[in-house]
Amino acid sequence: MSSSSFSLVSQNLAPIMPFIEPTQPIELPLIFEFQSSNQNQSSFKNHIHSNSKFNPIQSNHIQTQDSLDHESGNTSEEEAMLERTRMDLERKLGELAKLKKQLAQTEKRERELASRIVA
Known part of the structure; x- marks a missing residue:
């Protein structure tokens, strides 16, 4: 490639834009915490259920505990966490849209x- 064609190629490259810092840090810790807690709960329950094959009394206790967990409001806690996460994501999407607008203006x-x- 000759030096003249190289200069033409470099002229067609998009300019390097300065980084626009967000007003607040963009983090998604709730999502990762929620995912890991669900994985831990499911792996724990799978482990208990696999061990319960040898102990039918323990199996009945686990089934009863599972039904009590659902009745006691664990689902409402999960729903609240999901709602907080959804609201946080909506806020961050709004920030992202604002940053995109700033970038377009720049x-x-x-x-x-x-x-x-x-x-």
């Missing part, structure tokens, strides 16, 4: 300034 301004330099 790119537009950069193009305007670049056209003035050429002229």
Whole structure:
């Protein structure tokens, strides 16, 4: 590749834009905590159920405990966590949309300034 074709290629590359820092850090810890807690609960229950094949009394106790867990409100705790996570994600999506808008405005301004330099 000759040096003149190299300069043409480099001119067609998108300009490097400055990083726009978000107003708040973008983190998703609740999702990862929820996923790991569900995995831990399911693996624990699978382990108990696999061991309960040898002990029918323990199996009955586990089934009763499972039904009590659902009646006691564990599902409402999970629903509350899901609702908090949903609201947090909606807020972060709003921040992302705002950042995208800022980026578009910055790119537009950069193009305007670049056209003035050429002229």
